[in-house]
Amino acid sequence: MGADVRQQVVDSVRESPSFSLQLDESTDVANCAQLMVYVRFVKELNVHEEFLFCHPLPSRTTADEIFKVLNDFMRENNVDWGRCCGICTDGARAMTGRHSGLVKKVQEVAPAAIWTHCIIHRQALATKRMPQELHTVLDEAVKIVNLIKSRAMNARVFSILCKEMGAHFKQLLLHSEVRWLSRGKVLTRLCDLREEVLLFLAEINSPLVKHMEDMKWVAKLAYLSDVFEKINTLNICLQGKECNVFYAHDQLCGFRKKLELWGARVERGSVEMFPTLEDVLARAELKVECLQQVVCAHLEGMRKQFGEYFGEETMANQWVRNPFSFPVTLKDGLSAGEEEALAELSCDMDLKQRMSDVSLAHFWLSVGTEFPQLSTKAVNVLIPFTSTYLCE
Structure with missing residues (x-):
């Protein structure tokens, strides 16, 4: 059954006018390197996203070895490299090396392929740094969770305690650095069960109880819970079949502006955008000033990190997003004929109405008969993956 499903995907990729690849090298539970590949392609006026294949890699996961596995699969299944318009990877040197990386090798056989550095990978890196004060709180929180979760007896007793106290949840969650959403979920659960955790640590005379007291x-733990929950929301928005480069860019720009806004509010003494923190401060009768400096430093640091990883560049090919209000002078590499076709399309009110009823990719695929060159160019902008979320 698995072979049949994969064959259907391969057949669809062969028939698609263009496709893009998303790949990542991951290590499984047996410490073996595995190459995982997803593909985006066009079928019946829709963009589809499917798992393509997974293949074990040798101990030395070099660009040559990864490309050999990928190229062998393409040749065995008669997939034309020339129709590959995008490849998305993380920032590892084996993937992105300027002279001998995987991306360079793919572009030698697929000149039209544009490389995208996984947006979620960059987002995870941009949010990883934090002031030492908060990092210490995170480490101590992980120790508390591990104390309860890593010992079977503690986990069972804690679960019984949660039931007796009528808690909404019965267990904590383990933290994992590999899973990008883990940090926020672990902290949120720990904050939800903070009273139960305090009582449990006191009963077993753990020295970690001093933190919960x-x-x-x-309050710092509550802040981390709130801010990482917002980061997780952003993370999820950067995934999915309908996520294209324009949508992802908008989400990132919006989050950067929110970071600036949150910092300004904290400076004014307001934490209403962080509900868990607001609740803890109210119950403990603490003022925002007790952690105002560290929170502002963290938010400003994240804002600068997002600037470093994503820059201030203006998105190109805006005519793809809204062909009905394009500027007179275009700077997106359109030929004279394509500019004239775009001018004609922009005055078609029926097409404008159609665009409001369907997704962006579906619209450009639907005008392929009337405006073939523009349609192909637009689809090649929209099909490439913006992120690799294989670990999630």
Whole structure:
């Protein structure tokens, strides 16, 4: 059955006018390197996203070895490299090396392929740094969770305690650096069960109980829970079949502006955008000033990191997003004939109405008969992956 499904995907990729690849090298539970590949392609006026294949890699996961596996699969299944318009990877040197990386090798056989550095990978890196004070709180929170979750007896007793206290949840969640959404979920659950955790640590005479008794420490934990929950929301928005480069760019720009806005509000003494923190401060009768400096430093640091990883560049090919209000002078590499076709399309009110009823990719695929060159160019902008979220 699995072979049949894969064959259907391969057949669809062969028939698609263009396709893009998303790949990542991951290590499984047996510490073996595995190459995972997803593909985006066009079928019946829609963009589809499917798992293509997974293949074990040798101990030395070099660009040559990864490309050999990928190229062998393409040749065995008669997939034309020339129709590959995009490749999305993380920032590892084996993937992105300027002279001998995987991307360079793919572009030698697929000149039209544009490389995208996984947006979620960059987002995860941009949010990883934090002031040492908050990093210490995170480490101590992980120790508390591990104390309860890593020992079977503790986990069972804690679960019984949660049931007796009528808690909404019965267990904590383990933290994993590999899974990007893990940090926010772990902290949120720990904050939800903070009273139960305090009682449990006190009963077993753990020295970690001092952290849960320190309301300033709990306030910092609550802040981390709130801010990473917002980061997780952004992370999820950067995934999915309908996520294209324009949508992802908008989400990132919006989040950067929110970071600036949140910092300004904290400076004014308001934390209403962080509900868990607001609740902890109110119950403990603490003022925002007790952690105002560290929160502002963290938010400003994240804002600068997002600037470093994503820059201030203006998105090109805006005519793809809205062909009905394009500027007179275009700078997106359109030929004279394509500019004239775009001018004609922009005055068609029926097409404008159609665009409001369907997705962006579906619209450009639907005008392929009337405006073939523009349609092909637009689809090649929209099909490439913006992120690799294989670990999630």
